[in-house]
Amino acid sequence: MTGKEQRTAASRRVTSEIIPPLNRRGLLQAGGTLLAAGLGTAGLSACGSGSGGGSGTSGGKTQLTLMSWEPFEPAEKPAWFKVVRDFEAANPHIKVTWTGWPFATYDQNVIAQAQAGAINADVVMCPPELATALIQKFDACVPLQHLTDELKLARVSGIS
Numbered sequence: 001m002t003g004k005e006q007r008t009a010a011s012r013r014v015t016s017e018i019i020p021p022l023n024r025r026g027l028l029q030a031g032g033t034l035l036a037a038g039l040g041t042a043g044l045s046a047c048g049s050g051s052g053g054g055s056g057t058s059g060g061k062t063q064l065t066l067m068s069w070e071p072f073e074p075a076e077k078p079a080w081f082k083v084v085r086d087f088e089a090a091n092p093h094i095k096v097t098w099t100g101w102p103f104a105t106y107d108q109n110v111i112a113q114a115q116a117g118a119i120n121a122d123v124v125m126c127p128p129e130l131a132t133a134l135i136q137k138f139d140a141c142v143p144l145q146h147l148t149d150e151l152k153l154a155r156v157s158g159i160s
Contacts, residue, residue: 060093061092061093061094061095062093062094062095063095063097064094064095064096064097064122064123065096065097065098065099065120065121065122065123066084066096066097066098066099066121066122066123066124066125067098067099067100067110067119067120067121067123067124067125068080068098068099068100068106068124068125069100069101069102069103069106069125070098070100070125071098071100072100072101072102072103073103084096084098090153090154090155091151091153091154094153099120099121100125106127106130107127107129107130107133110124110126110130110134111130111133114133114134114137114138114140115138119134119140
């Protein structure tokens with residue numbers, strides 16, 4: 001089993017302890033929630049509570065905290081950091097700060113924060129099982145499309 005397969009299996013074990021496997025009804029409800037939240041190709045989602053996020057302003061820039069395992073993935077890190085740099089270049093009034101853990105412990109740490117009542121990030125990257133847990137168990141995801149429209153955030157070229 002490769003390292004990525006091991007991380008995926010560990011993630012599934014943890015999240016299956018938190019939420020039961022989805023049946024057809026649950027899958028349709030989660031799909032409807034994602035659709036309603038605007039999580040299609042143009043949509044965004046944030047997870048957390050009002051007190052948990054790391055957003056704010058500093059030096060005239062809005063601070064945005066992005067939680068992910070990507071900074072710990074040597075093969076993927078350069079590409080993701082380029083996406084963030086391109087986003088910041090297209091939106092110079094926003095500064096993105098990374099936070100997170102390696103993938104093997106990522107889900108457990110995010111769920112622990114959700115159980116404690118606050119996820120300490122503005123945007124959380126989620127494997128499907130984690131997204132399902134945050135939506136179903138913690139009601140922790142909110143649509144952000146209205147914010148992107150209101151803030152007139154520019155799309156980063158090459159991303160659909």
